[in-house]
Amino acid sequence: MTDRLYEPRIVVFACNWCSYTAADLAGTTRLKMPACFTVVRVMCSGRVDPLYILQAFALGADAVLVTGCHPGDCHYTSGNLHARRRVDFLKQILDRLGLTDRLEMHYVSAAEATRFQQLLTTSAERIARLGPSPLRASLAALPPHKRDAFRAMLQHLAAQLPGGRTDGFTIPEEMVTEGFGEPEYDRERCIGCGACAASCPEHNIELTDGDGTRTISQFHSRCVRCSTCEQVCPVEALRVVARFDLAAFLSDERRPAVELELATCARCGKPVAPVRQLDHLKQTIEEIEEIVPRRDAVLCAACHRQAHAAEMRQHMKTVNLVS
């Protein structure tokens, strides 16, 4: 080994209108910089997906710089602010995983060629001293669904990083970026009807019946905070909140949210529906009771059909339609 400083590999995302132009100007003014970085041009820093940053790290980048216009200068008004939010969000996760001080976001105006040069030079020096990223093995293939890809990438990073911790870590609600969250159930109100599970476009919420109990559970990593469940819930028992819990996100395990007592069929003993749902139904149809035959016993769908058929047959016999 030589005593020369390590030559890092740095990826710089630059927006077409400000920071890329500043980099151009740095060239036009012949400002010398270390050659260890590659600029990836995007129209707006708002285009930079956190997934790209993870990809860069997984491929062995020693640092990633996201650069965009100064606040208020964005060609598209607010793309740089979206970028900032997403970078800050990801940075917290990376910090926790042990990949600290390797992701930066900077505002560079089209006129700030010197600033671009200084940023690159100081970052290169700093990263060189920090040494190579502990990540070297890249991920062969990414799952097609972006959320799955994001999780796979985080899992990949977590597995490779020695000092990283995932436990007991949540990101403050106001810093969670779009699309991360989970439904928060009101255990007292939920009737266990399962409308949330049926409507979830990401198949995140699951119902499991067993042992006299219905469990509603969800995977934290799959919720995209679309709030469909919140909209369909008939009893306003859930609210979708912005949330990111690293351990839960990486584990991809079901998290039970509500457990409800199941009513069983009076005839066959199979589970029918949560007691609370039946109560709710009873209440709801009370006004139209006269048109609904009242049945005190709880029956499952199959037994209900049988019982109804038997009644019909009895009725037809009485009116002499069948013998």
Added chain:
Amino acid sequence: MTPPARIGVFVCHCGHNIAATVDVEQVVAAARRWESVVYADHYTYMCSDPGQRLIRDTITEHALDAVVVASCSPRLHEKTFRRAAHAAGLNPYRVEMANIREHCSWIHNAGEQATAKAVRITRTMVEKARLDRPLDDLVFDVTPAAVVIGAGIAGIQAALDIADAGHQVYLVERSPSIGGNMARLSETFPTLDCAQCTLTPKMVEAGQHPKIEIITCAEVESIDGYVGNFAVRIKRRPRYVDWDLCTGCGDCLEKCPVKNIPSEFDVGIGTRKAIYTPFPQAVPNKPTIDPETCIWFGPPTRSGKKRCGVCAKICPTGAVRFDDTGEVREVEAGAVVVATGYRLYDKARLPEYGGGRYPDVIDSLQLERMLSASGPTAGELRRPSDGAPVRSVAFIQCAGSRDVNHNPYCSKVCCMYTAKHALLFKHKVPEGKAYVFYIDLRHAGRDYEEFLVRAQDAGVVYIRGKGASVAHDPDAARGRGQLVVTAANTLTQRLAEVQVDLVVLATAMQPAEGVQELASRLKIGLTPDGFLSEAHIKLRPVESMTAGFFLAGAGHGPRDIPETVAQAGAAASKVLMLFSHDQIYSDPTIATVEDQDCIGCGHCLEACPTQARVIDEGTGKVRVTEALCLGCGACAPACPTGAADMLNFSDEQLLTMLRAALEPPEATP
């Protein structure tokens, strides 16, 4: 889509600019080893005619389906090479530039590292080009008609300019007449010509213009569509008079028994009747009934009969329609000019100045009505409290402007109009006293500073000090005003106190009422102060961020009449630019939605700066309005499923480009 297999790489020397630092032969040699590169070569100047010819000929000869030019910044020559490729039959959007000059040869020292970096940059762009899709420019038809919202001087000017060029204009105004705030003004700075003299001819011209349809008592309810193709719903309130039948004879105005209703136009200084035209020169000069005060709309008699109805009885053409319910109509337009104007900050929010407390504390528009020769006092200055003649006036500037407790910004025109007010007062009451309390005097503009000097020469007393308070002294000695204005005179370091008959507050200019709701209906941006925001503060000052919307007048920020007229003309010229073609073309590298992956969560809608993304009510999935999308790509990272993507800046492309950008350097053979 199968990845293309035939890419041509053209490495430029740029004379010595690249070739002296980067070993172009090595870049070519590396490129020749890459999958799907079927041709690679270098040349002294790629942008020169022979260079471009080389590209064109190679495209034909090698049947290339994508091209990467490794030379300078795409910001410089992307168009050049796209045109060249297009001439050879290649889709221009399959041409990419690898910036090995500004981002490599010019900033690094000659040697292996620079060459390795040039290879890396070129490879990254080859990966992008490999996955670029051939695209066609987006083409939209243009409906050459404009809707102008707000018919003050800005709206009128814009409407006239557009209509004079031969295009249909719908001029929509909320109040019963066009004219706006300018119609209220007495005389205007710096020339002291009367506002009516300059405005009324324009109002009449707009009213008679064959290409302008004035729709008053109306507001824009909604706008659907996109630049060139808007469907604008205009809702007209009931006027209770059929203007097609009304001849404007004014008999109804004479006979209406409901008097002394504070006039909106006169800002409460004058009165009107229940059936009224806001001012004598109104355009259209037809009356409107105010249902709030009209007896007909009040409770009926005990026997159930409607009371009054005199106007209907007297009307010679039977134009009064008590059953008018208004009207909603839809017009088609290609562009919208938003000229919603301003209102004054409510003086009641300045209790320290007696605003809303003392009748003799008025705002500047009220003073304008008093000063106006055709106004309610016929130009005579009298105290609103008791009608006594005004012999002394204090003007308090920056009332609600440049004050973090009210509005942080400068209202810009108050310094000038206060000088005008003081001067007009001195003209009317030569022996009278006029005091102006100011923080700074801002008289920038042609003949503006001179105007200030004129006011000062006329004997107006300028006191540098923000007005501290206005108190009422009912026991003031005869002949002295009852209002006591106090301020710290920061020039003499003493307390200044004057007793005056009338206090005029130069209250801040604010966006007109309801602009916030309108802006959210129209989906155009506002500044934190609530003014309409432009696409770029310097380079696109009359365009909204949303394509097809243009801004004019004080709704965009405090400004005076000359500036407003200039801006209205600029907005009109932008509209005419749009109308000068039957079709408009725009960049096709825009956002997309993969239907099968979209779950309609709407996160991308929040990231979109132009409301180009909407959730389709039928499918529940997001749809991109192509004409509105600017191609920034902020939507795509917001999408949790990967359904939102960008054409030619796709997730797949960027992830692959990163692979190339981070590829360890190849061993040189």
